[in-house]
Amino acid sequence: MINVNPHFSQIKPTYLFAQIRQKTEAYLQQNPEADIIYMGIGDVTLPISNAVITAFEKAGDEMGQKESFHGYGPEQGYGFLREAIVRGEYEPLDVEIEASEIFVSDGSKCDVGNIQELFSESCRIALGNPVYPVYLDSNLMAGRTDIVYIPFTAENNFAPLPLKEHVDVIYLCSPNNPTGTVLTKSQLQAWVDYAKKEGSLILFDSAYSAFISDPEVPKSIYEIPGAREVAIEFKSFSKTAGFTGLRCAFTVVPHELKGLDGEGNVVSLNAMWNRRQCTKFNGVSYPVQRAAAAVYSPVGWREVKDQVRYYRENARMIRDGLQEMGLTVYGGEHAPYVWVKLPDGVKSFEFFDLLLDRCAIVGTPGVGFGSCGEGYFRLSAFGDTERIKMGLERMKENLRLV
Numbered sequence: 001m002i003n004v005n006p007h008f009s010q011i012k013p014t015y016l017f018a019q020i021r022q023k024t025e026a027y028l029q030q031n032p033e034a035d036i037i038y039m040g041i042g043d044v045t046l047p048i049s050n051a052v053i054t055a056f057e058k059a060g061d062e063m064g065q066k067e068s069f070h071g072y073g074p075e076q077g078y079g080f081l082r083e084a085i086v087r088g089e090y091e092p093l094d095v096e097i098e099a100s101e102i103f104v105s106d107g108s109k110c111d112v113g114n115i116q117e118l119f120s121e122s123c124r125i126a127l128g129n130p131v132y133p134v135y136l137d138s139n140l141m142a143g144r145t146d147i148v149y150i151p152f153t154a155e156n157n158f159a160p161l162p163l164k165e166h167v168d169v170i171y172l173c174s175p176n177n178p179t180g181t182v183l184t185k186s187q188l189q190a191w192v193d194y195a196k197k198e199g200s201l202i203l204f205d206s207a208y209s210a211f212i213s214d215p216e217v218p219k220s221i222y223e224i225p226g227a228r229e230v231a232i233e234f235k236s237f238s239k240t241a242g243f244t245g246l247r248c249a250f251t252v253v254p255h256e257l258k259g260l261d262g263e264g265n266v267v268s269l270n271a272m273w274n275r276r277q278c279t280k281f282n283g284v285s286y287p288v289q290r291a292a293a294a295v296y297s298p299v300g301w302r303e304v305k306d307q308v309r310y311y312r313e314n315a316r317m318i319r320d321g322l323q324e325m326g327l328t329v330y331g332g333e334h335a336p337y338v339w340v341k342l343p344d345g346v347k348s349f350e351f352f353d354l355l356l357d358r359c360a361i362v363g364t365p366g367v368g369f370g371s372c373g374e375g376y377f378r379l380s381a382f383g384d385t386e387r388i389k390m391g392l393e394r395m396k397e398n399l400r401l402v
């Protein structure tokens with residue numbers, strides 16, 4: 001037998017979703033008539049907007065004709081999409097990004113995992129707790145052991161101050177999955193200042209930036225002065241425009257970003273990422289990139305904004321409903337997730353069982369995202385408004401918690 005990558009043994013099996021499925025199935029066995037409301041979904045539910053799917057279909061037709069067929073495209077993404085991203089995403093924020101700093105990909109999940117191929121194995125990594133599990137597991141797979149956890153809790157208002165100790169790479173996610181909370185400009189400025197002082201790199205995941213409605217909350221880390229020298233940004237069309245099944249995202253690597261190689265030479269991270277992508281990636285399909293570019297067309301943008309508004313309205317309903325029940329909630333204002341603080345002493349999985357038994361509602365136990373998520377519960381707004389309303393009614397009738 002071959003010797004396998006030993007680091008895989010360091011990764012915890014994904015108990016969380018398996019456990020949720022098991023418990024839900026057991027409940028259905030006992031209650032075959034139950035009409036379960038799923039409020040744990042981390043996936044969009046509305047179909048792709050009209051303008052976007054029309055662009056996709058048109059590009060599909062082009063592929064079937066000799067004159068307009070497209071073979072391999074540029075590994076970095078087509079110029080038309082990189083330019084559309086600069087104009088549609090960054091110009092409205094008064095942020096200067098060049099098309100050559102944008103790398104189109106088939107998802108932020110792979111990019112946030114793959115990006116660490118650029119860093120030395122000995123880098124010290126800082127991650128939130130609770131956290132999007134990809135950051136942690138991809139680092140463990142690569143054999144990184146020097147990991148520092150930054151608590152995101154009600155005690156620090158989900159906006160922890162920069163660390164006192166030195167770390168090399170910091171993952172920040174705002175609007176945050178799972179907590180649904182955001183970092184303001186001044187809070188993010190503190191992290192940028194820290195990174196400049198310490199010579200660290202920030203990996204900024206803003207997959208949910210389309211949900212932000214307050215100008216004081218940055219949609220891009222490059223709204224923060226100095227960020228071009230210290231930050232890589234990840235954005236995705238998945239939650240913004242319903243691309244979870246189409247697959248398109250992009251990563252921004254500013255030309256200012258530099259690192260030291262094994263011989264002490266200064267190297268460009270943009271050049272390294274370009275080399276990495278050219279070697280291991282062959283681009284996103286032409287129809288998908290045409291669809292993504294259509295998101296920034298006037299009609300596409302309006303349609304996509306309507307979808308985001310729909311989910312945001314669901315989130316507001318969840319927040320209000322739970323608050324009326326006397327619960328403390330966080331997030332959900334600039335994100336599709338509401339992070340519920342459970343009454344003292346109630347554990348995440350106890351609440352999961354209670355919600356399922358009494359209300360036939362499935363949510364996500366906070367502890368599944370890290371130890372600091374214990375005592376919290378994630379509810380998702382990515383569902384049907386009427387079903388969510390029904391879920392809230394059930395909770396009001398059948399849950400007596402506070």
Ligand SMILES: *Cc1c(COP(=O)(O)O)cnc(C)c1O
Nearest residue numbers: 107108109132177207236238249
């Ligand atoms: C959904 C999500 C993404 C997007 O992933 P894709 O691979 O682009 O679909 C990225 N980061 C976080 C935290 C997410 O929840």
